[in-house]
Amino acid sequence: MKFSIKPCLRLSAVCLTALTACAAVSAEKEPWQQAEATEVWKPVPAKVSVSAAGVPSDATVLFDGTDLDAWESANDDSSAPWVIKGDVLVTNPKSGDIRTKQDFCDVQLHIEWQSPAEKDMEGLEGQGRGNSGVFFQERYEIQVLDSFGGDTYVNGQAGSVYKQHIPLVNATKSLNDWNVYDIIYMAPEFNDAGKLLEPAYVTVLHNGVLVQNHVEIKGPTAWIGHPPYEAHDCAPLRLQDHGNPAKFRNIWVRPL
Numbered sequence: 325m326k327f328s329i330k331p332c333l334r335l336s337a338v339c340l341t342a343l344t345a346c347a348a349v350s351a352e353k354e355p356w357q358q359a360e361a362t363e364v365w366k367p368v369p370a371k372v373s374v375s376a377a378g379v380p381s382d383a384t385v386l387f388d389g390t391d392l393d394a395w396e397s398a399n400d401d402s403s404a405p406w407v408i409k410g411d412v413l414v415t416n417p418k419s420g421d422i423r424t425k426q427d428f429c430d431v432q433l434h435i436e437w438q439s440p441a442e443k444d445m446e447g448l449e450g451q452g453r454g455n456s457g458v459f460f461q462e463r464y465e466i467q468v469l470d471s472f473g474g475d476t477y478v479n480g481q482a483g484s485v486y487k488q489h490i491p492l493v494n495a496t497k498s499l500n501d502w503n504v505y506d507i508i509y510m511a512p513e514f515n516d517a518g519k520l521l522e523p524a525y526v527t528v529l530h531n532g533v534l535v536q537n538h539v540e541i542k543g544p545t546a547w548i549g550h551p552p553y554e555a556h557d558c559a560p561l562r563l564q565d566h567g568n569p570a571k572f573r574n575i576w577v578r579p580l
Contacts, residue, residue, distance in 0.1 A: 378434075379576050386424060386561070387413055387575040398423040398462070398562055406565075412438075413572040415456060415565050423462060423560035429511040430580040433458070433561070438502050438571040439470035448568070450476040456570040457486060457545075459562035460509045464524055465545040466536075468570060471496040483528060483535040486545050491528075491535035502573070504531050508580075511558070512541070518555035 373381045377388075386394045389411025395404035398421035405419035439454030448454075453470035460466075464485070471482035471494055478484070482503070483491035497503050506529040513522040528536035543553050563572065 377574070379574075380578060383434075383576040383578045384426070385576045387572065389413075389573060392422075394424055394426070395422045396425050397421075398560075406563075411573060413575075415563075415568070415570045417565060417567050417569060419565055421459075421562050421565050423562040425560070427558040427560055428461070428577060428579060429558040431460070431507075431509050431561075432578040432580060433460075433505070433507045433509065434574065434576050435507075435572060436502050436504050436574045437468050438573075439472075439499050440569045440571075448474075450474060451480060451566075453568070454570045455564075455566035455568045457564035457566070458505065458507070459545070459564065460507075460524070460526070461511060461556065461559035462562045463544040463556070463559070464509075464526070464541050465564070466505065466507060466526070466528060468564075470499060472498050483530045485526060485528075485536060485539060485541060487547070487550075488542050488545075489536055489539045491530065492537065493533060493535060495530040495533040495535060497531060505529070506532075510580075512553060514553075514555040520553045520555075523553070 370382070375381070379385060384394075389408070392404040392406065392408065392413070395406075396402065397405055397419075404422040406416045406422055407414050435458060437456070440448075451469065453474040453476075454468070456468040457465040458468060467480060467482055467484045467486045469476070469480070469482045478490045479487055481491065481494065482496045483494070508527040510525045512520060512524040515521055524541040525538050526536055526541060527534070527538050542550060544551050561577065
């Protein structure tokens with residue numbers, strides 16, 4: 325029996341013609357039709373509004389000038405021993421640190437701070453000029469200090485990750501002005517055995533100026549040495565009583 329290859333060739337030609345026609349149709353799609361291939365519609369981001377005071381609607385307000393209900397003493401879980409003057413939170417030197425009652429991991433934090441008035445700075449130098457600090461998970465400190473008029477070691481000035489990272493620039497305002505920190509903090513991650521999988525990272529805007537750009541936190545803050553990470557869970561935010569007067573206001577946080 326003899327077979328002819330002509331029908332097969334004709335069939336192949338028909339298929340090729342059809343594919344060519346489909347490709348031509350595809351190439352002739354309108355730009356908006358081609359753009360649809362890269363459009364993503366879900367998940368839809370939640371809507372967030374911002375109040376007249378600049379607070380996002382999904383933020384947790386930690387201090388708005390009215391009370392210290394969100395805070396407690398870091399010494400013994402009793403009421404926060406600092407004082408409110410007007411709408412300002414003022415350290416109560418030698419009373420101890422205060423911390424949030426709520427635990428946090430990854431956060432966006434907004435906090436405003438002011439160093440003591442000039443008359444209260446007499447005789448104070450270096451690390452004594454309104455020293456305080458913002459601690460994430462009670463371990464990792466962003467320094468609060470008058471670095472407008474005072475001199476100190478640069479990895480301990482305002483905007484530093486204390487004893488770890490020097491700020492990119494000194495954006496500190498004068499004693500009579502309020503400073504603003506907007507901080508993005510990403511908590512460290514540990515495995516079930518307590519081994520560090522991912523260190524903490526922090527980005528700091530000081531008065532709207534970038535001073536820490538997603539820097540790696542090397543371990544818990546220490547005055548002496550560089551202690552290693554130890555496994556921990558989410559933990560409170562903490563404000564430091566360093567024995568110096570300091571002021572805070574408008575504190576809010578957004579868990580990320």
